[in-house]
Amino acid sequence: MLVYSYEQLVHFSKTIFLSMGCSEKDATLAAEVLVSADLRGIDSHGVARLSGYVRLWQAKRINANPSIKIIHETPSTAVIDGDAGLGLVVAPFAMQVAIDKAKQVGTGWVSVQNSNHFGIAGYHAMMALKEDMIGMAMTNASALVAPTFSLEKMLGTNPIAVAVPAGTEPPFVADFATTTAANGKLEILQRKNESAPMGWVQDELGNSSTDANILKKKGALLPLGTDREHGSHKGYALGSIVDIFSAVLSGASYGPWAPPFPAYVPMPENMPGKGLGHFFGAMRIDAFRPATDFKFHMDQWIQRFRAAKPIDEQEKVLIPGDPERAMEYIRMKEGIPLLDMVVEDLRSTAAVFNLQGL
């Protein structure tokens, strides 16, 4: 386990993106979005994915110099064509359009087609905070999840992020996959050679399984709720809403046709749209009530929930975003630890471009 500073990882990632042919501005932004995941403790979405982006670029599925364009709009909405660009760059562009529209008419809603993986949803949602807006971000992704009663994988882990500004308290930032467990949690168990808790995955016959490698054996992740009796139809509905808002509304590819992240997986046949889809929202607080009033009550909301009587005095009730913020604080100070296999992978990625490794 080696430890790197935030700046080191941003610099390294930026160099890779520059080598792919990204502009200085895009490479800087992409690196910042990517490493924000490592900083917040969502290691599966950070530099561990850098080589995956490079392979998609090598396979010509990622365009390093996209011409990102608004292709349709109204005062409060837009559809954006990401031109097969890095989602890490397309998403902040789209979120900024949502924010600009909210400045004009109170809210802005942007659906994106023809994009790629955008890193952590939370980064984009949080862009709204400094504008005194509520931010939302979601994306579809390649199908790993079996709906309730399904053997077939039909949906991605389709995350939703919602960021809400507060006053003296830190903001409320929810950012979660619409599955019982995110794929990244499964990957951690795979690396450790450990089994998964019951309820995260099913096997190729649709039976519960604890095999963390089951996705490679025709198994599937389960929607939030795990089974019908515990509300998996709700997790399935949530993942579906993300898919519809991100892809059916924009003209991206949806459901089992969403393009895969691993470049070695062939693209689905008869894709009904272009690339991955995202959906972003921004709501100006003072389009509803004065921001100072809202923040006063949001502080009170947060303080009251934090003070809720816990089951165990050692384990307090948390506010969404607390664990990630605590991690960010630690890793900014102490650095970001990377598994040896991730460091290896980054070194091989550097070698692709004849660059120095980490």
Next chain:
Amino acid sequence: MLVYSYEQLVHFSKTIFLSMGCSEKDATLAAEVLVSADLRGIDSHGVARLSGYVRLWQAKRINANPSIKIIHETPSTAVIDGDAGLGLVVAPFAMQVAIDKAKQVGTGWVSVQNSNHFGIAGYHAMMALKEDMIGMAMTNASALVAPTFSLEKMLGTNPIAVAVPAGTEPPFVADFATTTAANGKLEILQRKNESAPMGWVQDELGNSSTDANILKKKGALLPLGTDREHGSHKGYALGSIVDIFSAVLSGASYGPWAPPFPAYVPMPENMPGKGLGHFFGAMRIDAFRPATDFKFHMDQWIQRFRAAKPIDEQEKVLIPGDPERAMEYIRMKEGIPLLDMVVEDLRSTAAVFNLQGL
């Protein structure tokens, strides 16, 4: 078990609302919204609740002749003061404002303060369908749910409904509590004297319980996901988002301060806002892409998901809204069965106003 026609129950409910002093128009609307729950098989939210509304009116917590007003607005947003009216009347008013704004600027978003229970969220979201819009509805409710790690009940079952139009296929209509099981499902088990599956509720010490009466013994409903390992922090985040959008954004009372539905439960002290809160959204499809294109792809989405290979050939993969629509079809033809205790309760309610029972 007695069976009544949809028309009989609407007529009966309307007579009760008229007797409370509602206008002809409001009484008709409230009755239709209320009985739409029975029709769709969500028995807990239909006429079984009528006596509860009457008791709230008797306790002067419901105003039968509210002056429902927009108190703040921008081109795409509004805040509405429900003037303590029936949520069954306030909610359609607010949803119509969202729809009207969407006609003007693409989307409309309305947060409501000073309201009461609004029946099923799905009714309001579905108002958008005939306008070729996506509809959304959510509401906070009295605190029955313990967040992850909490012993204390802090949130209501806070439902979310999203209705999406399709072309030749019936619409996609998701309508679900953000808990593992809705309170209505627990009430059904209480009546049958059966126990609940593990994972729905916790007892007064925070342990898992199967006691369907545990809410009366200081127990709590659990957020969707059930426990930390299975993602209850995601259900907690979803319920919180509903609470914040519905109540913190509008100036309603939030979290554990949300007003209780049973009139015998005293109002919380130091309420930070007015009444219950709701949140509604309407997005015009053609603010994103031509409605015919969207509907073509939505049909394909629905058909593809319906055709997903099932685990068991006897149990096909469903589209959100399928079970409720099937129930509506049956109950429109064959009538709505009511438990004897519900019929009893309706007769006592009629007696309050010296009216004939059912």
